[in-house]
Amino acid sequence: MAIDEAKLTDREKELANQFTATKDLLRKVDKQVAMVMDLNKCVGCQLCSMACKTLWTNVEGREYMWWNKVNTMPGKGSPKDWERMGGGYKVLFGGKVRDPLRGKLPTKKEFGDMWKYNWDEVANSKAGTVHLQAKNEDGTIPDWGMNWDEDQGGGEYPNAFYFYLPRICNHCAYPACLDDCPRNAIIKREEDGAVVIDQDRCKGYRFCLEACPYKVIYFNFIKRVSQKCIFCYPRLEQGVPNACARQCTGRVRFVGLRDDPKSLIYKLVKVWKVALPLHPEYGTEPNVFYVPPLAPPRLDAKGNPDPSKPRIPAQYLRFLFGPEVDSALETLSKEMEKVRQGGKSELMEILVAREWKKMFEPFITDPATLERKSA
Numbered sequence: 001m002a003i004d005e006a007k008l009t010d011r012e013k014e015l016a017n018q019f020t021a022t023k024d025l026l027r028k029v030d031k032q033v034a035m036v037m038d039l040n041k042c043v044g045c046q047l048c049s050m051a052c053k054t055l056w057t058n059v060e061g062r063e064y065m066w067w068n069k070v071n072t073m074p075g076k077g078s079p080k081d082w083e084r085m086g087g088g089y090k091v092l093f094g095g096k097v098r099d100p101l102r103g104k105l106p107t108k109k110e111f112g113d114m115w116k117y118n119w120d121e122v123a124n125s126k127a128g129t130v131h132l133q134a135k136n137e138d139g140t141i142p143d144w145g146m147n148w149d150e151d152q153g154g155g156e157y158p159n160a161f162y163f164y165l166p167r168i169c170n171h172c173a174y175p176a177c178l179d180d181c182p183r184n185a186i187i188k189r190e191e192d193g194a195v196v197i198d199q200d201r202c203k204g205y206r207f208c209l210e211a212c213p214y215k216v217i218y219f220n221f222i223k224r225v226s227q228k229c230i231f232c233y234p235r236l237e238q239g240v241p242n243a244c245a246r247q248c249t250g251r252v253r254f255v256g257l258r259d260d261p262k263s264l265i266y267k268l269v270k271v272w273k274v275a276l277p278l279h280p281e282y283g284t285e286p287n288v289f290y291v292p293p294l295a296p297p298r299l300d301a302k303g304n305p306d307p308s309k310p311r312i313p314a315q316y317l318r319f320l321f322g323p324e325v326d327s328a329l330e331t332l333s334k335e336m337e338k339v340r341q342g343g344k345s346e347l348m349e350i351l352v353a354r355e356w357k358k359m360f361e362p363f364i365t366d367p368a369t370l371e372r373k374s375a
C-alpha cells in the first residue's frame, strides 16, 4: 500500500526519508554481474541444480532448498503456483515510484519439502518386495516437488509443447526483498551487485519471502534465517564463473558484467535485444535474462506445418517475458534463417557458444586450476 504522505507527522516524514536513504545505499553498486540463459538450448538435465546443491545447499536446514531449479513450462513451478503469490512492486510514473506489493509466504510443502526414501527397507526387507517410496519430512506422501510437473507442458497433440525454465535469484536492481527487510540484513554487494542476506543480522521475520515476487528465498528452519542464491560470489571473487553456469551441459548460461559493452551479456541484452527479464511487470528489474524459446510451427488438421502459427502461443510467452518477446523472437528467426541460407550472423555465433571462456568473460578461471594451485 502507498503511504499517504499528507497524513504523516514531521517526525514520521524524517524517519521515512532516512529509511529511503538507507535502502538507496544498500542498493548502490559499482558493477553489476548478470546472467543470460538461452532457453533454446536447455535440455532440463538439472545438472545446474545438482552443481548448486552439492556446493551450497547440501547442509543442515538447506536440504529442501533449490537455489537453482529448472521448472517445466507451462507449469506451476516451485513453490507451487509461485506466479500467483504476489510481491514485487507496482511501478508508477516511469519508475520514479515503486509501490511495494505484499505477497504470500510460501510454505515448505509448496517448495516441494525434503523427500526421504525407504532405501533400507527396499534393500533389506525380508517380507517380500518393498517398493521405493518418497516421503516428506513429516512422513506424508509428497504431492509436490521441485519439478513435479516435469515434461507435462501444454497444448494438445499434435501441437503439445513444453520447455524448461531454469531459475535462480535474479539479483534485481530493485530487490523487493531488500526493501522489505526491517533489519537491513539484505544488501547488494557494491563490487558485483549480488544480492546477499547477512546471516547475523537476519532475525527470520520472512518479510523478504513475501516480498520477492519470484519466490526464490527459502527459510532455514534449523538456523531460523532466510537463505538464497548468492550468485556464487566467492567463486566470482576468484575469477571463476557460477557453478550452475560452468557445469551446464547445454552451454545455456552466459555470465558477465551487464554494462560492459564488450561483454556478451551486453550484446544479447542491449545490442541484439534478444535476452529478456522474466516477468518484467514485477518491477524489480532482474539481472537474469532469458533468450525466449523458438518452437516448430503448429500442424494443421492434415498434419501439415502452418508457419504463420507458432507452436508455443505468443500470448503465453508475452505473459512470461513481456511484449518485447515478439521482436526478440523475430530477430532470432531472421538471424537463424540467414545462417541457413549460408550467411553469417554475429548473434547465432554468440548463441552457439563454441568456446566456454567467451561465455563468462571476465570470469574465465578454470576452478580445476585453482584446486591444483591450493593443493
Ligand code: SF4
Pocket (backbone or CB within 6 Å): 168, 169, 170, 171, 172, 174, 175, 176, 177, 178, 195, 211, 212, 213, 214, 215, 216, 217, 228, 284
Ligand atoms: S529475485 Fe527476489 S530474492 Fe532475488 S533479488 Fe529479486 S526480489 Fe530479491
Ligand code: SF4
Pocket (backbone or CB within 6 Å): 041, 042, 043, 044, 045, 046, 047, 048, 049, 070, 164, 166, 247, 248, 249, 250, 251, 252
Ligand atoms: S545444466 Fe544447463 S541444460 Fe541442464 S537443466 Fe541446467 S540450464 Fe538446462
